[in-house]
Amino acid sequence: MGGGTLGRVGLRVATGLILAFIYIPLVLVVVYAFNRSGTSAWPPSGFTMAWIATAFANTGLQQAFLTSVAAALGATVIALILGSLASLAVARYAFFGRETISFVVILPIALPGIVTGMALSTTYASLDVPLGLLTIVIGHATFCVVLVYNNAIARLRRIAPSLEEASADLGADTFQTFRYVSFPALRSALLAGGLLAFALSFDEVIVTIFTAGGVKTLPIWIFQSFRLANQVPLVNVAGLVAILLSVIPVYLATRLSGSVAGART
Amino acid sequence: MRLEGVHKRFGEVVAVDGVDLDVHDGEFFSMLGPSGSGKTTTLRMIAGFELPTAGRILLHGQDVTAVPPFDRDVNTVFQDYALFPHMSVGDNVGYGLMVRKAPKAERVTRVRDALRMVRLEGYERRKPSQLSGGQRQRVALARALVNRPRVLLLDEPLGALDLKLREEMQLELKTIQQQVGITFIYVTHDQEEALTMSDRLAVFNKGRIEQVGAPAEVYERPATRFVAGFVGMSNLLTGAVAQAVIGRPGTFTIRPEKIHLAELDATVAADENSATGRIRDVVYLGSDTRYIVALDAGADLAVTQQNLATSSTEALALQGKAVRLVWKRQHDLPIVGEA
Numbered sequence: 001m002g003g004g005t006l007g008r009v010g011l012r013v014a015t016g017l018i019l020a021f022i023y024i025p026l027v028l029v030v031v032y033a034f035n036r037s038g039t040s041a042w043p044p045s046g047f048t049m050a051w052i053a054t055a056f057a058n059t060g061l062q063q064a065f066l067t068s069v070a071a072a073l074g075a076t077v078i079a080l081i082l083g084s085l086a087s088l089a090v091a092r093y094a095f096f097g098r099e100t101i102s103f104v105v106i107l108p109i110a111l112p113g114i115v116t117g118m119a120l121s122t123t124y125a126s127l128d129v130p131l132g133l134l135t136i137v138i139g140h141a142t143f144c145v146v147l148v149y150n151n152a153i154a155r156l157r158r159i160a161p162s163l164e165e166a167s168a169d170l171g172a173d174t175f176q177t178f179r180y181v182s183f184p185a186l187r188s189a190l191l192a193g194g195l196l197a198f199a200l201s202f203d204e205v206i207v208t209i210f211t212a213g214g215v216k217t218l219p220i221w222i223f224q225s226f227r228l229a230n231q232v233p234l235v236n237v238a239g240l241v242a243i244l245l246s247v248i249p250v251y252l253a254t255r256l257s258g259s260v261a262g263a264r265t
Numbered sequence: 266m267r268l269e270g271v272h273k274r275f276g277e278v279v280a281v282d283g284v285d286l287d288v289h290d291g292e293f294f295s296m297l298g299p300s301g302s303g304k305t306t307t308l309r310m311i312a313g314f315e316l317p318t319a320g321r322i323l324l325h326g327q328d329v330t331a332v333p334p335f336d337r338d339v340n341t342v343f344q345d346y347a348l349f350p351h352m353s354v355g356d357n358v359g360y361g362l363m364v365r366k367a368p369k370a371e372r373v374t375r376v377r378d379a380l381r382m383v384r385l386e387g388y389e390r391r392k393p394s395q396l397s398g399g400q401r402q403r404v405a406l407a408r409a410l411v412n413r414p415r416v417l418l419l420d421e422p423l424g425a426l427d428l429k430l431r432e433e434m435q436l437e438l439k440t441i442q443q444q445v446g447i448t449f450i451y452v453t454h455d456q457e458e459a460l461t462m463s464d465r466l467a468v469f470n471k472g473r474i475e476q477v478g479a480p481a482e483v484y485e486r487p488a489t490r491f492v493a494g495f496v497g498m499s500n501l502l503t504g505a506v507a508q509a510v511i512g513r514p515g516t517f518t519i520r521p522e523k524i525h526l527a528e529l530d531a532t533v534a535a536d537e538n539s540a541t542g543r544i545r546d547v548v549y550l551g552s553d554t555r556y557i558v559a560l561d562a563g564a565d566l567a568v569t570q571q572n573l574a575t576s577s578t579e580a581l582a583l584q585g586k587a588v589r590l591v592w593k594r595q596h597d598l599p600i601v602g603e604a
Contacts, residue, residue, distance in 0.1 A: 169341045
């Protein structure tokens with residue numbers, strides 16, 4: 001059918017355009033990170049690794065990078081603990097308000113970051129909590145929990161309850177059942193959720209602005225240096241790092257879990 | 266194993282409504298019933314996965330009603346086998362010994378013995394995903410038996426297997442049960458399975474037990490209309506039809522294979538009953554043929570005859586013929602408690 005062929009070609013062109021629209025700007029950042037002239041201007045004047053070296057030597061950038069890694073690791077650890085406990089409770093036990101808990105746990109991912117940021121900032125101020133790395137970690141953990149929870153609960157719903165019953169039936173107490181049966185079945189889902197949580201936290205800006213105080217994470221450093229002409233090559237290198245640390249965990253998580261629930265990175 | 270007045274309610278739904286049951290030591294006991302009759306819930310209460318709403322469960326005279334599953338001397342073979350997918354066959358079978366901290370050497374021998382019993386010697390290193398349905402079934406059985414429980418519970422263990430394999434496994438289960446001498450409590454909705462394998466069986470309906478007895482007893486003397494209908498195929502004669510055919514009021518059941526198809530003018534002996542009718546339908550079943558006969562007195566009777574010398578064309582040609590049905594008086598059984 002002629003119309004069908006035309007439609008298919010049209011779809012391919014549209015798909016190509018959309019992908020180009022999304023990825024060409026990213027490719028530009030990567031290309032400019034190696035641009036000899038150090039400007040963000042086309043065409044690039046030649047290849048150099050010099051900016052990478054300069055960027056790694058820059059203490060402000062180093063500091064921001066380490067802060068981001070620390071914040072992302074902290075938020076991920078909290079998310080793993082709380083997310084897996086919440087998913088076990090919701091999936092395996094019947095209790096009053098279970099559906100509500102499930103909804104309330106997932107909600108932060110849908111809340112506008114600006115609202116989460118505002119609310120946290122107000123709360124910290126009224127509790128006299130000094131802003132810094134810790135407050136960033138707590139802020140990021142609120143939405144990182146969702147990723148672990150979603151991955152874990154999807155897995156738990158696929159594990160037949162009879163596996164845990166069989167374990168108990170054969171003489172394993174609750175702890176042994178978790179250790180030998182539930183946890184091994186959950187492991188890859190938790191890893192996938194943790195990787196997504198890390199990626200999400202690593203490049204988060206809005207909540208961070210409200211909760212960081214004077215501390216700079218990598219995204220904040222990029223945001224503040226972006227308009228300074230002499231920082232342009234460094235910003236491109238930092239952008240490259242941010243892309244890698246977001247794309248790699250998401251790629252691994254997708255491989256691990258098959259389908260990724262709730263990713264917005 | 267004894268159940269005393271066991272009830273189980275899930276919210277508004279009454280799943281088990283007062284079950285009293287005695288299962289003897291070393292017995293192959295079946296709980297037979299349609300889905301939703303409460304047989305699986307009863308099994309799950311015996312295993313300890315569900316807590317009865319009321320009543321007691323006794324194991325060797327000891328009240329285990331509130332004892333958690335991991336402290337009960339009872340093991341279960343699950344309908345979906347519930348093999349641990351990340352463990353090898355050997356680790357699956359040895360799981361019960363491992364969590365109870367049996368010495369390694371003892372574990373290895375007992376796992377090997379258990380696998381030998383289910384004819385899976387040397388399969389220790391395989392993963393459950395590498396096994397066929399029948400083999401997984403055997404692993405599940407070995408895993409449950411390795412702990413040497415007093416009672417083994419089996420929840421429709423053959424449900425997922427094809428007919429041929431199911432028949433093989435029925436024989437094998439029975440052999441293994443006699444070999445180990447453990448009490449088997451077997452849940453099934455397949456009446457044929459229950460009849461062939463069990464020493465005794467209980468017929469469940471709507472959360473209650475309708476009848477308990479040996480297979481022959483339950484089959485030949487069904488206590489209720491439900492049992493007559495559920496266990497094998499059965500004919501029911503009631504009211505005016507019963508009065509006309511049997512000569513007494515009441516509800517009577519006659520098994521289709523006990524009825525003979527005869528010519529209209531056949532002689533009827535003193536110990537026989539008979540009724541006339543016309544063959545309405547002929548269903549050819551291979552080794553047997555089932556005739557549906559519309560009685561002149563009203564009601565239909567099913568009659569099965571073995572195709573000893575009858576061909577399918579001969580059988581099918583009988584449709585529409587007027588016949589006399591003859592059976593021994595001892596085979597029309599009154600159902601007690603029903604008018």
